[in-house]
Amino acid sequence: MNIRKKEYSKTAYLILALSIFAVFALAGGARAEFEDKNLGVRSSSMGGAYSGLSDDGEGLFYNPAGISRLKRAEFTSMHTSLFAQSELALDYFNFTQPLMPFATVSFGYSKFGSGLYTEKEIAMAIARQITESHNFGLTLKQLSSFIANTPDRTGFAMDFGFLVRFEKNLTAGISVLNLNNPKMNEVVPKTYKAGIAFNPKESLTLCLDYSKQSAEGKGSFNIGEEFKLTRNFKIRAGYSTYPSRFSTGFGFEFKNIKLDYGFRNHDTLNSTHRVSFTYMMD
Template sequence: MKKLTILLVVVFCTTIFTVPARSAIKKVAQTGLQFLKIDVSARAAAMGGAYTMPGNDASAMFYNPAGMALMQSKLDFFASRTEWFAGITYDAAGLAADLGNWGTVGASVVAADYGNDIIGTVFATNEKGYEKTGMVDVGAYAVGLSYAKSLTDKFSVGGQVKYAGQNLGSNVLTMVNDKLGPEVENKVSGFAFDFGTIFYPGFQSLRIGMSVNNFSEQFKYQEEAFQLPLTFKVGAAMDILDVLMGEHNDPLLISIDALHPRDYTERIHVGGEYWYNGMIALRSGYKFNYDEEGFSAGVGLKQTIAGMNIKLDYAYSDLGIFETVSRFSFGISF
């Protein structure tokens, strides 16, 4: 166990401090199904996406499935809505059940709605230079099954298999004798995998670990194949008041993630969360090395009603030249 602790610490520190050295190499436009990268949890988004370690409920399936093994309830339900820019919305839900010595199982779904006012066009030799081909129905989704288990009181593992797909509608590629050519369907789908670990080295509330998201084979629409947005994350989180104050009632959680994405240079996510009286949470975070994303903040409410733990979360994210993004999450556990 001591060797494992040293190994994880070395990997984490190496990833953190080598980000600037590798940041000059950009790898943009190499992956598809980009909706899989969007934060669906308001709590996670408010903390700048630094959520590899903090998640310990059904929302962990979307970040680090190992977090489900640390659930404090027998059954946990999570649902959220993300109001993205340009009228795009993302809806997500997850359900996790603690089976005792058998581990924890879960199911998740996320759906992207790109709106219904997208009009297709094709090049034409008329005065306008194009011909309308009608409305384009587009959307994306992913459904998954997860499993997590604590192998010891300090080490947990988890994984998720999901089926993801995207429909970009049908389109006409060419005009033939001033008539529309044949329509082509633009749909892809296939399996992808997530897995992760969480480790408690034994120092106060510190926990470290890693996750790999969107591991899959190549997808292809027509001719050119592409990968999903595979991302490797190493993270750490700790209630820093453990060190500063000793015994206390209101935790101040600090979380940091180092990301190695397939389609961009290395990134850093940093977030914080302060709970007051176990009922109200204040959160903030920042994403480094993004073109537009950066600052985020949010609040959370938690209350026990009739034996049920109710959670409500809101997050605000600044997307630079784009519109600000709001996220809402709801959770209930028994």
């Protein structure tokens, strides 16, 4: 009888865990382990168009080469529940430290899901300015997934990226995420990203990205903008073509503190709201 109860319990847990994946199927496209969830608030608000910019700690998740542009250390924490579902809670913490003139290092931790299904990621990146206009970055990641009443799975992944500054107001970047296709419950596919960032004037940043998951996957164009309304306040907006999503947000900066808010719509499910706190160290 106890064995039968355990089997029923295991089946129930699996059904509930699969329901989480069903939400992502409605969200557009099949759900894959450790797929891009747009971790950063600023980058998400700009439609995920970030591989050509990546000039803060969020670059760890888009193009690690970009973190070498950071001038001072910063710590960021973020929280959201994707599509306003508590089972899809997403949290991350990031600390980035320039070690001039040698390199910049960044450490990140993210956790996605509830007790039924959970993904955890620990990342460490190092980036260096190779020449005055060329930057290179490398990230090593430990990936862990947990489904209730099933064995945990752990794997290791690698990301790398390049960033080039053509002019004072124009940069371009490329990155490959999950370069080694780590095997978890399924193979985590590579993600290719390429983008540019352009500053037509000091208060305006325009970004364009193209991203594609695996050679067979469908690509997405991402566009984003950030406009500095005042010395301390910025507004952002963006759009991605696959899945088709509109995003917006704002950032407030006062002395050593930054507060960011992001919104991303959805045609069927609830919209997603993100908030983050950043402390910049002198």
